[in-house]
Amino acid sequence: MNTQAATVERAARAPIMARFHGMWSVGTLVGAVVGAACVGAGNGLAAQLTVLGAVVLVVVGALTRRLIPDAAGGPAAASGPARDKRAWTTPTVAILAAISFASFLCEGAATDWSANYLRNVVGAGPSVSALSYAAYTCAMVITRFGAPRLHARVASRRLLPALALVAVVGMSVTLATANPAVSLLGFAALGVGVALLVPTAFSAAYSTSGAGSAIAIVAATGWLGYLLGPPLIGHLSGWVGLSVALVTIPVMMSIVGVVIRCTAAFDKADEFHRDVATPAG
Numbered sequence: 001m002n003t004q005a006a007t008v009e010r011a012a013r014a015p016i017m018a019r020f021h022g023m024w025s026v027g028t029l030v031g032a033v034v035g036a037a038c039v040g041a042g043n044g045l046a047a048q049l050t051v052l053g054a055v056v057l058v059v060v061g062a063l064t065r066r067l068i069p070d071a072a073g074g075p076a077a078a079s080g081p082a083r084d085k086r087a088w089t090t091p092t093v094a095i096l097a098a099i100s101f102a103s104f105l106c107e108g109a110a111t112d113w114s115a116n117y118l119r120n121v122v123g124a125g126p127s128v129s130a131l132s133y134a135a136y137t138c139a140m141v142i143t144r145f146g147a148p149r150l151h152a153r154v155a156s157r158r159l160l161p162a163l164a165l166v167a168v169v170g171m172s173v174t175l176a177t178a179n180p181a182v183s184l185l186g187f188a189a190l191g192v193g194v195a196l197l198v199p200t201a202f203s204a205a206y207s208t209s210g211a212g213s214a215i216a217i218v219a220a221t222g223w224l225g226y227l228l229g230p231p232l233i234g235h236l237s238g239w240v241g242l243s244v245a246l247v248t249i250p251v252m253m254s255i256v257g258v259v260i261r262c263t264a265a266f267d268k269a270d271e272f273h274r275d276v277a278t279p280a281g
Contacts, residue, residue, distance in 0.1 A: 002215050006206035007070050015148045015272070018199040022144030025137055032134075070212055093214045095265040096201045100222030102252045103197035106167075106190065108229030109249055110136050113242065114187050121242050124180040135184045139191030147196055156200055156266035164257035167193020168250045175243055175250075193253055198222060200266060207268035 005020040038048045114132035118124040143163070151159055170189020174182055201222075205214040236245035260266065 002202045002219055003070050003206070003212040004067055006203055006215065007068060009203065010206075010272070011068065015152050015203070017203040018144040018148050018151070018196055021195075021199040022141050025141045025144060029134075029137055029141070090208065092208055092265045093205060093217055095259065095263050096205050096214075097218045097221035099256055099259065099265075100198055100201045100218045101225035102256045103194050103201070103225070104222040105225035105229035105232070106194055106249045106252055108226040109233045109246065110187060110190055112230035113233050113246065117242055117246060118180060118183050122178050122180050122183055124183070128180050128184075131184055132187045135188040136191040139188040140195045143192050143195035144199065151196065151200070155270050156204075157261055157263075157270075160196060160200060160266070161257035161261045163193050163196060164253045164260070165193075167253045168257070171246070171250045171253070175246055178243070190249065190253075197256065200269060203272075204266045204269035207272060 001020075005017055009015065009017050009020075034052070035048065111133065114136060115129040118129040118132050119126065147159075167190045170186040170193070174186025177183075201218055202215050205218045206212075208214045233242075233245045233248060236248065239245075
């Protein structure tokens with residue numbers, strides 16, 4: 001899906017990868033709302049998944065027939081059949097994969113531990129604790145839908161570290177104060193900080209000569225971080241407590257910000273963003 005999104009992005013000549021990921025975030029919110037409504041109505045999980053699975057099969061089955069060739073408008077098409085089949089095994093792809101890993105690790109930690117932190121450490125009620133993930137996701141959605149125009153004018157080396165700094169400050173204050181209201185703002189700040197990291201990394205990976213293969217590596221490495229993040233936080237909290245374990249998040253975001261500031265991995269994607277933002281003539 002990310003390869004297709006990057007192909008569409010190039011064909012449309014618009015920096016819209018973040019908006020595709022924004023729709024993923026909207027899907028998580030809608031799924032949560034549907035699940036909560038079903039629980040309130042007394043419908044079991046089996047019934048929910050049966051209905052949703054049928055809807056997904058019909059919708060996805062129909063839409064996948066209208067996908068365009070991944071090579072259309074992409075770098076691979078310009079490279080031709082003689083391109084290096086292992087062009088995705090480059091330092092640039094490795095850097096993008098590492099950034100994706102760190103971002104997904106923080107996302108997984110927030111998904112699984114934000115409500116737990118507010119409930120068991122801060123002492124907030126169940127409803128307020130549940131709002132932590134909602135605040136995080138809503139901030140991510142707003143950033144992903146609102147930032148593409150800004151991103152077309154501000155280079156990744158400047159924009160992404162600035163957003164990462166928002167997450168670092170927000171989470172640091174959250175962990176230092178252990179206040180319910182501050183914690184909600186802190187997790188919202190984390191949503192702002194990570195919102196553009198993965199979409200931009202995927203778009204940058206597509207700009208390499210490896211194209212689809214590079215995106216596959218970056219995505220797979222990222223999801224590995226998403227799987228490892230929650231149990232890592234869990235193990236650390238068993239040794240040093242949840243508050244200290246969650247320090248992993250601002251530390252990882254700090255490293256990501258520094259790496260992006262010092263790397264040229266996003267430069268080709270930025271060239272595309274600048275090209276589509278500049279009127280012809």
